[in-house]
Structure formats: C-alpha cells, structure tokens
Amino acid sequence: MSWLRVIGLGPGTVLQRTAEAEAALAQATDLVGYAPYVARVAAGPDVVRHASDNRVELDRARHALDLAAAGRRVAVVSGGDAGVFGMASAVFEAVETGPAAWAALDIAVIPGVSAVLAAAARLGAPLGGDFCVISLSDNLKPWDVVVARLRLAAQAGFVIALYNARSNARPWQLGVAFAELRTVLTGDVPVAFARAVGRPDERMEITDLAHADPEHADMSTLVLIGCAMTRRIARTGAQDWLYTERRVNP
Amino acid sequence: MSWLRVIGLGPGTVLQRTAEAEAALAQATDLVGYAPYVARVAAGPDVVRHASDNRVELDRARHALDLAAAGRRVAVVSGGDAGVFGMASAVFEAVETGPAAWAALDIAVIPGVSAVLAAAARLGAPLGGDFCVISLSDNLKPWDVVVARLRLAAQAGFVIALYNARSNARPWQLGVAFAELRTVLTGDVPVAFARAVGRPDERMEITDLAHADPEHADMSTLVLIGCAMTRRIARTGAQDWLYTERRVNP
Numbered sequence: 001m002s003w004l005r006v007i008g009l010g011p012g013t014v015l016q017r018t019a020e021a022e023a024a025l026a027q028a029t030d031l032v033g034y035a036p037y038v039a040r041v042a043a044g045p046d047v048v049r050h051a052s053d054n055r056v057e058l059d060r061a062r063h064a065l066d067l068a069a070a071g072r073r074v075a076v077v078s079g080g081d082a083g084v085f086g087m088a089s090a091v092f093e094a095v096e097t098g099p100a101a102w103a104a105l106d107i108a109v110i111p112g113v114s115a116v117l118a119a120a121a122r123l124g125a126p127l128g129g130d131f132c133v134i135s136l137s138d139n140l141k142p143w144d145v146v147v148a149r150l151r152l153a154a155q156a157g158f159v160i161a162l163y164n165a166r167s168n169a170r171p172w173q174l175g176v177a178f179a180e181l182r183t184v185l186t187g188d189v190p191v192a193f194a195r196a197v198g199r200p201d202e203r204m205e206i207t208d209l210a211h212a213d214p215e216h217a218d219m220s221t222l223v224l225i226g227c228a229m230t231r232r233i234a235r236t237g238a239q240d241w242l243y244t245e246r247r248v249n250p
Numbered sequence: 251m252s253w254l255r256v257i258g259l260g261p262g263t264v265l266q267r268t269a270e271a272e273a274a275l276a277q278a279t280d281l282v283g284y285a286p287y288v289a290r291v292a293a294g295p296d297v298v299r300h301a302s303d304n305r306v307e308l309d310r311a312r313h314a315l316d317l318a319a320a321g322r323r324v325a326v327v328s329g330g331d332a333g334v335f336g337m338a339s340a341v342f343e344a345v346e347t348g349p350a351a352w353a354a355l356d357i358a359v360i361p362g363v364s365a366v367l368a369a370a371a372r373l374g375a376p377l378g379g380d381f382c383v384i385s386l387s388d389n390l391k392p393w394d395v396v397v398a399r400l401r402l403a404a405q406a407g408f409v410i411a412l413y414n415a416r417s418n419a420r421p422w423q424l425g426v427a428f429a430e431l432r433t434v435l436t437g438d439v440p441v442a443f444a445r446a447v448g449r450p451d452e453r454m455e456i457t458d459l460a461h462a463d464p465e466h467a468d469m470s471t472l473v474l475i476g477c478a479m480t481r482r483i484a485r486t487g488a489q490d491w492l493y494t495e496r497r498v499n500p
Contacts, residue, residue: 006375018260081371152406233346244341
C-alpha cells in the first residue's frame with residue numbers, strides 16, 4: 001500500500017514531535033525534504049533519503065508524488081508544521097497541476113508543533129490574544145504586499161509573528177518592517193527574537209520596538225512583535241516572561 | 251522538586267500529543283484544567299484531578315500556582331496549544347498580579363499542536379500563505395474590536411481562522427462576521443467548518459463565503475476563511491482538498 005504523508009517534524013527537539021508523526025516516519029520507505037530536515041529523521045539503512053536544497057519546493061513535491069505513484073511510502077518532511085510555510089502547500093499545488101492520477105493517491109498531512117508555537121511557549125504566552133503569522137520573504141509575493149500586511153496587522157492590534165525575517169539574500173527587509181510598524185505602534189511594544197528554539201544553539205532576546213535591531217536576527221530567527229496588551233514580567237536570574245493579556249481594553 | 255507546566259494536549263487524539271507533553275504528564279502530582287481536558291489525561295490513582303468549568307481561567311491559574319508553591323508538580327492542561335486561547339496567558343497574568351514568590355517558581359510552557367494546525371492539515375494546506383487567528387468571543391474584548399480586526403484581516407489578504415466561532419451563549423456573532431467579510435471578500439472565497447478534529451465526532455464541511463451558513467458551526471467548530479489565493483481541489487469519493495498558493499499575485 002503506497003502513500004504520501006506530509007509531516008511536520010516539530011521544532012528542534014524530537015521530544016516536540018507527535019506520536020503520529022513518529023509512526024508515519026517509521027513506516028516510510030522514502031524521505032523527501034530540505035536536507036537539514038531529512039537529516040533530522042532517524043531511519044533504517046533501507047530508507048531512501050531524497051534531500052534537496054531550499055529553493056525547489058515544487059520540484060521536490062512532484063518527485064515525492066512520483067515516488068508514491070510508483071508504489072512507495074513517502075514521507076515529505078518539514079520543520080515545525082508542514083502547513084505553515086512548509087511543504088504542504090507545494091504538494092497540493094503539484095497535485096492540482098499534475099497528472100490526474102496524483103489526486104487519487106493516499107495523501108494526508110500530519111500536523112506538528114510550528115516554530116511560532118514553540119517560540120511563544122519559551123517566551124511565556126505572547127500569543128494570548130489574536131495574532132497573525134507573516135512571511136517576510138518577497139520571493140513569492142511583492143514587497144508592497146508584505147508592507148501593507150504589516151501595517152494592517154498592527155492597526156488590527158494583532159501580535160505579529162514573522163517567519164523568514166532575514167537571510168543573507170534578504171538582509172534589509174526586517175529593518176524596513178520595524179520602521180513601518182513604528183508608524184503604527186508605540187516604541188514600548190515588546191519584541192522578541194527567538195533563534196533556533198529547542199536546538200543547542202537556541203538564543204532568546206526580549207527588547208522593544210524602539211530598540212529592536214534587525215542585525216540580531218538571522219535565518220533561524222523567528223521575530224515576534226507584541227501588541228498594546230503584551231506585558232513583560234521581569235525576573236532575576238532567568239529570562240523575563242512575555243505574555244499578552246486575554247482582555248482587550250477598548 | 252515542585253514545578254508548574256502549562257501543557258498543550260493537542261487536538262482530539264493522543265497520537266497528536268508530543269513526547270515532551272506525555273513525559274511531563276507522567277511526572278505530575280496534580281492535573282488542573284477545564285474538566286473535559288483533565289478527563290483526557292490518563293493518570294495513576296495518586297494523581298489529584300482539579301477539574302473546573304470553562305469560565306474561571308484566572309482562578310484556576312491561581313489555584314495551580316498555589317499548589318506548585320506548596321510543593322506539588324502541577325500540570326495545567328489545555329486542548330490544542332495552551333498558548334492559543336488556552337491557559338498559558340491566564341497563568342502569567344496570575345504570576346504578575348500574585349505573590350512575588352510565584353514569579354520564582356519553576357514554570358514552563360510545553361507547546362502542542364493547536365486546533366488551527368490540526369484543522370488545516372485535515373483540509374490540505376489552507377494556511378499556505380500569511381494567516382491570522384481570531385477569537386470571535388466578545389467576553390474579553392469589545393465586539394467593535396472583533397469586527398474591525400475581521401475587516402483589516404480580510405483587507406490584508408490573510409487566511410482567517412476563527413476560534414470560539416459560536417456557542418449557545420453567543421449565537422449571532424458568526425453571522426455578523428460573515429456579513430462583514432462579504433463586504434471585503436468575494437463570495438467564491440472558500441470557507442471550511444472543521445468540527446472536533448481528531449475526535450470520533452469529527453465533521454468537516456467545505457463551502458464558500460457566499461453560502462457559508464453560521465448554523466453549521468457549534469462550540470466545537472473552528473471556522474477557516476480563505477483568501478484570494480485559496481484553491482479547492484475536487485475529489486470523487488473523498489473530501490475535497492483546500493490549499494492556499496504560496497505565491498501572491500499583485
């Protein structure tokens with residue numbers, strides 16, 4: 001029985017992976033994904049690893065569907081949750097634009113703990129109210145759209161989680177994003193840089209919008225911008241807590 | 251060694267729970283939470299269950315902190331992820347407003363698979379682009395704020411996930427929300443009702459904004475509203491797939 005499973009591996013540690021994800025991985029004959037994620041999966045010597053680089057999601061999805069159509073049990077893996085800027089959308093785009101037989105394959109998506117949830121948990125409860133999740137990459141959408149979304153999200157009072165906040169190829173977007181947010185939000189709104197949550201090189205920084213320095217983010221950093229209801233609890237000898245009050249004052 | 255862990259149990263099935271959550275639950279002396287969530291946890295006869303009703307989050311959080319301060323190992327449990335309209339925010343509000351000793355307790359939040367991620371996975375990949383998560387309850391925020399957030403989110407082009415979409419005490423809000431969204435979005439935008447994902451009484455419905463009937467939601471239903479880039483893949487003999495294209499056309 002062949003199938004394709006799109007699997008969220010969760011954040012850095014396997015302890016944050018679900019039993020359902022582990023069970024599917026244990027049955028897979030083929031692992032498909034961006035190389036660092038494929039490398040995270042422990043598997044027997046008979047399992048075929050198809051690791052690729054980060055820019056070829058649609059080709060990778062088609063390759064996975066080809067393998068499933070040929071009778072393999074294929075695990076397409078993403079970090080965090082595959083539905084949040086992971087492989088799930090690319091798989092269904094490939095299904096819609098591919099051979100009709102692909103739509104009849106046994107496909108399922110297995111959710112995972114997304115990076116935004118893991119980062120929030122390490123910080124306390126910054127997502128305590130309404131929130132939004134935005135990719136700052138302009139590879140697949142115009143930069144004007146990104147800026148408009150940031151402005152509307154701040155006007156709405158959402159806590160804002162930024163994926164793909166910064167990379168070597170996109171060094172300037174985060175600074176522009178902070179500048180745009182400063183036109184709507186006050187400088188005392190908390191900002192957190194959550195780097196590599198759950199991995200040995202994890203690093204957390206809590207600051208505020210007035211002082212947020214885009215140079216402190218790299219390609220492993222999720223950036224969280226609070227709202228007017230986000231509060232910081234000072235602690236001695238430990239990282240401060242951030243949380244957003246459930247109540248919204250008018 | 252006493253502690254307090256705020257634990258996301260994941261959606262309906264234990265298979266969607268993380269190993270980290272299971273390990274903490276296995277060490278807890280006390281379980282605190284809304285009764286249906288406490289009931290979901292398998293535990294030995296020595297574990298004390300403190301189940302309460304749904305409207306007393308802050309009292310429940312204070313009770314949990316009291317127990318931890320008295321030397322117990324306390325698991326505060328929420329369905330899905332505790333940071334997304336779960337107990338995490340109430341715990342930190344109780345810490346900030348409570349005795350100074352509470353801030354020195356060993357507290358950690360253990361993330362889980364939130365309902366929005368589980369619902370999205372069952373539907374395909376509707377969160378493929380930027381998205382937001384909004385509670386439709388006006389218990390803790392003015393209804394005007396909810397309506398303004400819906401309008402801004404639609405203008406931004408976010409896929410919108412609605413928690414607390416409907417209850418017996420709040421029967422009319424979802425219809426008003428759909429009406430508001432229809433002033434910004436076209437009627438062909440996909441809408442999904444995802445009820446009790448991962449539980450035996452799971453029920454999924456895919457429709458569009460023109461035809462979305464608020465009567466089809468109940469207090470276990472998460473409602474997802476797509477955006478202009480959300481597509482529906484028709485299937486025969488199985489639920490259609492929904493996915494949002496990663497690319498955004500200007």
